[in-house]
Amino acid sequence: MFASTLRWSLSRAPTLWALGMVAMINSGVATGDERPQDAVPCKAKLTVDNPAIEAGEEIQFAIVVSNQTEEPITLLNPLHSGLVRVETTRLLVFDGTGKCVGDLLESRKLAGSAISPTAAINWLTIPPDAMIGKKDHVRARVRLNALQAGTYRLQMVFLDTFVSDHPYAGLPPPYTAPDRENDPRYADRWKKWQQDHPGKELFRSNAVEIKIVDRGK
């Protein structure tokens, strides 16, 4: 049973990736533009420690998000854990012509274990002026293929899921509800949250140029 499921998943993986990329293009994130960030609740700053690397090497980067509003805002998965399977960010890579090549975080979103998407621990409320971020690293490859030598631009795109209240806000914590499994309030709230946050782009970081060099030549 498991083996057949695995075979099914593997056989459809390229299709799913392709669908993901089509969705990315349709949602308007396939260009390298740096849009003005004045009207959005957050500002994001992307920096790369090693902007020149060899094919397949890891990119060391830091992403810091700051609250630009005068009120606290709640963020889903602000430290970009791969355990949270609700997509909130994409680290897009654009080639020299400005064409989107893919999402460097894609493989992280497909592998390993996960925690409940509605767990309260996934959300964090930060006050006005506060900033939160992470130094991280990701291999310079898209769909298991290392980026070839050339110049690229990296930009992190934040989706509407990123700035979102916890779906159960105002309800008693699920673990205290006597009949949580049959309590429709939780399921209804989660369904509405998903409808309200379809994964549209909300804002972007700055773009950073990187070079994939071929030291063998």
Next chain:
Amino acid sequence: MERQAILGLAVVAVLVGLGIGAVVHAETSESPKLHAPSRIGYRVLNGQAFVSTERPTVRAGEPLILQMQFQCEGGYAAVYDPFFRMADPSRVTLRVFDAERKYVGNALAAVARDDRSEVRWLMVQEGEITGRALRLETEAATSYATGARVGDGDRDTPTHLGEGKYFVQLVFLGRFLDVCTDDDETPRPRPGLKSSQEICHSNVLVIEVLPRR
């Protein structure tokens, strides 16, 4: 004779006491100084402090926007007031020095203490970054908050920076590493760490306030 000896001892004791008092007073009233950058280097938490700005030179009347950050490089601990909202000079200070490196004051003290923050404690581990942006007003001359005493160390509160060149350094003190007790969320000093102990110094940022056009 005996009375004279007792009187002599009493005088000596008073003089010694005064001397100790003077030394203690001199130590506590000493102005903060610029330091070379240093890391928090405890097993429970280690990392660095950074202060930066996208616009280090402004005209008098324009605000300076400074970014204060803690970057965790190891360990795993709950940090109290991770976004520096409490403006508590026994935890974090943003020290400003003038062009002669003379202490001007703690810019963070000018920020209104914000008790509304929902996040009092945050578990922090390797790679994570927390901080805040700080808006510092500028004018032709430096001014202090009403009632603030100049020469009061990290409690000096400059509300406006005057024209001139300044050095800025973010400093973490002993209470930055307070511990969270099990029974409540009241921060308690970490055993063995004095609240006045400076445990981390950031880079030194140079900023300048130019005269109005």
